[in-house]
Amino acid sequence: MTDYLRVEAVNHSFGGLQALNDCAFTIPAGRITCLVGPNGAGKTTIFNVITGFLRPDTGEVRFRGRVLTGLSPQTIVHAGVARSFQNLRLFLDLTALDNVMVALPGGFGEEPLGALFRPFHAARTDRRRREAARERLAHVGLADRAGERVRNMSYGEQKLLTIARLLATGAELLLLDEPASGLAAGALDQVMALLRRLQDEGKTLLVVEHNTRVVQQIADHVLFLHQGHLMAEGTPAAIIADPALAEIYFGGAL
Amino acid sequence: MDYLYSYLILSEIYVLLGLSTNLLVGVVGIFSVSQAAVFGVGAYIVGDFLLSGTLSFLPAVAVAAVACIALNVLITLPSLRVAGDYFVVTSFGIQLLASATFTNWTWGTGGANGLPGVPPPDLFGMQIASTRGILAVSTVAAVLGCLAFWLILRAPFGRLLKAIREDELAVAAAGKGVLRAKVSAAALAGAFAGVAGGVYATYLSFIDPTSFDLDASILLLTMVVVGGARTLWGSVLGPFLLLALPQLLTLIAIPTTYAATMQQLVYGALLIAFALFRPQGLLGERL
Numbered sequence: 001m002t003d004y005l006r007v008e009a010v011n012h013s014f015g016g017l018q019a020l021n022d023c024a025f026t027i028p029a030g031r032i033t034c035l036v037g038p039n040g041a042g043k044t045t046i047f048n049v050i051t052g053f054l055r056p057d058t059g060e061v062r063f064r065g066r067v068l069t070g071l072s073p074q075t076i077v078h079a080g081v082a083r084s085f086q087n088l089r090l091f092l093d094l095t096a097l098d099n100v101m102v103a104l105p106g107g108f109g110e111e112p113l114g115a116l117f118r119p120f121h122a123a124r125t126d127r128r129r130r131e132a133a134r135e136r137l138a139h140v141g142l143a144d145r146a147g148e149r150v151r152n153m154s155y156g157e158q159k160l161l162t163i164a165r166l167l168a169t170g171a172e173l174l175l176l177d178e179p180a181s182g183l184a185a186g187a188l189d190q191v192m193a194l195l196r197r198l199q200d201e202g203k204t205l206l207v208v209e210h211n212t213r214v215v216q217q218i219a220d221h222v223l224f225l226h227q228g229h230l231m232a233e234g235t236p237a238a239i240i241a242d243p244a245l246a247e248i249y250f251g252g253a254l
Numbered sequence: 255m256d257y258l259y260s261y262l263i264l265s266e267i268y269v270l271l272g273l274s275t276n277l278l279v280g281v282v283g284i285f286s287v288s289q290a291a292v293f294g295v296g297a298y299i300v301g302d303f304l305l306s307g308t309l310s311f312l313p314a315v316a317v318a319a320v321a322c323i324a325l326n327v328l329i330t331l332p333s334l335r336v337a338g339d340y341f342v343v344t345s346f347g348i349q350l351l352a353s354a355t356f357t358n359w360t361w362g363t364g365g366a367n368g369l370p371g372v373p374p375p376d377l378f379g380m381q382i383a384s385t386r387g388i389l390a391v392s393t394v395a396a397v398l399g400c401l402a403f404w405l406i407l408r409a410p411f412g413r414l415l416k417a418i419r420e421d422e423l424a425v426a427a428a429g430k431g432v433l434r435a436k437v438s439a440a441a442l443a444g445a446f447a448g449v450a451g452g453v454y455a456t457y458l459s460f461i462d463p464t465s466f467d468l469d470a471s472i473l474l475l476t477m478v479v480v481g482g483a484r485t486l487w488g489s490v491l492g493p494f495l496l497l498a499l500p501q502l503l504t505l506i507a508i509p510t511t512y513a514a515t516m517q518q519l520v521y522g523a524l525l526i527a528f529a530l531f532r533p534q535g536l537l538g539e540r541l
């Protein structure tokens with residue numbers, strides 16, 4: 001049986017810094033896997049490698065048996081793997097709805113010839129896509145914020161919007177970079193509930209997360225990354241209970 | 255009356271150029287300071303074809319538009335690798351290179367002496383010699399340009415371009431092709447500039463490198479900044495307003511020897527003042 005996502009012997013250096021060092025792991029379909037580890041462990045770097053934003057020095061990533069390494073981010077999204085960013089990277093001057101619509105696949109009139117010579121057809125398909133985008137917004141609880149410029153939205157709403165935009169890509173494997181960081185308790189619960197709902201709907205999630213409470217509540221499986229290498233993996237309870245890992249995580253000398 | 259026609263024709267030509275610059279600089283955020291060079295290439299191509307009698311007006315404009323599409327795509331390509339401010343430097347170099355070519359390539363451009371005696375436009379075998387006739391041509395061109403710009407802005411393509419201006423990486427992460435969209439926008443901007451060049455050459459009947467130099471490129475930027483980025487009305491208002499300026503200056507009693515310098519001074523001051531105090535221009539959005 002082929003693994004859902006397999007990261008194989010990935011190495012990557014930035015100058016003299018070995019950010020990923022023989023990094024290897026697999027994640028199963030339909031589960032929430034949390035990626036934890038101290039700052040600088042290579043969590044965001046492996047995200048960049050999986051999603052095509054960074055080409056590793058060596059090693060490869062396979063998704064459903066297909067090699068992703070070397071493909072463009074665009075192609076990887078179409079293959080079914082999409083990611084969010086730790087610093088959100090929303091289009092601040094566009095409305096919430098437009099942010100989601102940019103990520104919806106297959107719009108007619110997204111190139112100039114269609115836009116210029118078949119404007120009515122473009123407008124019609126755009127109306128249908130607008131409904132689809134509204135559904136994504138409603139899905140994350142932002143239905144009434146559709147027309148708002150992202151600039152004017154709260155941080156919590158912006159975080160939810162990044163998830164709506166991610167859903168709009170139609171990808172089945174979602175990589176979320178710290179979806180819960182910086183949120184107050186209420187918004188935090190909302191995001192956790194949303195992530196679990198996405199899992200129920202058949203999505204597979206790989207989540208970078210620092211908050212151990214969040215990890216405990218949402219993770220089916222935990223990968224512990226240290227110095228660019230998979231140091232341990234297991235259930236959330238086992239990982240959190242391991243004193244050696246806690247030592248690394250909370251900055252003890254090792 | 256002739257003065258009014260002349261003002262309208264030139265303003266409409268600059269509306270096309272304003273749309274071209276606004277699409278690139280305002281909408282996609284490719285900060286080009288070489289749009290006058292593309293305009294010049296369009297003007298010289300149409301001028302050369304009509305002078306030699308090889309092609310009539312419309313086919314010559316079509317050739318100019320295609321050439322300017324190719325040229326603009328080519329000179330915009332560095333923006334795919336060189337981000338933001340650094341591209342301005344690249345684009346500045348391209349403008350200087352173009353100016354040097356216009357001035358020195360005597361065979362194609364007449365060099366510093368320019369190309370005199372470009373015949374007026376002809377349509378379907380009829381020469382359009384009257385100013386009023388040319389006004390009709392420039393009006394049709396400007397209206398078509400505005401329609402195209404408007405359609406682009408409200409289409410999904412416009413949304414994609416605006417998203418690219420804000421965050422290219424996020425657009426790539428959303429599964430959309432940044433390269434293709436940028437090249438398409440550059441092509442459109444090139445077509446606008448090429449058509450504007452053709453109308454310009456046939457209307458003035460004399461073109462020389464001073465119309466297509468760095469000052470002209472900066473004038474185009476000023477039009478976009480003053481009129482307003484990313485809106486149709488901003489691109490229309492900017493040219494009409496700034497081209498009225500020389501006339502307003504004649505109302506103030508300044509010696510004619512200073513008038514040209516004075517004009518540049520006012521353009522520069524306007525650019526700085528708007529950038530500082532009203533970055534969204536009169537009818538636009540924040541640049």
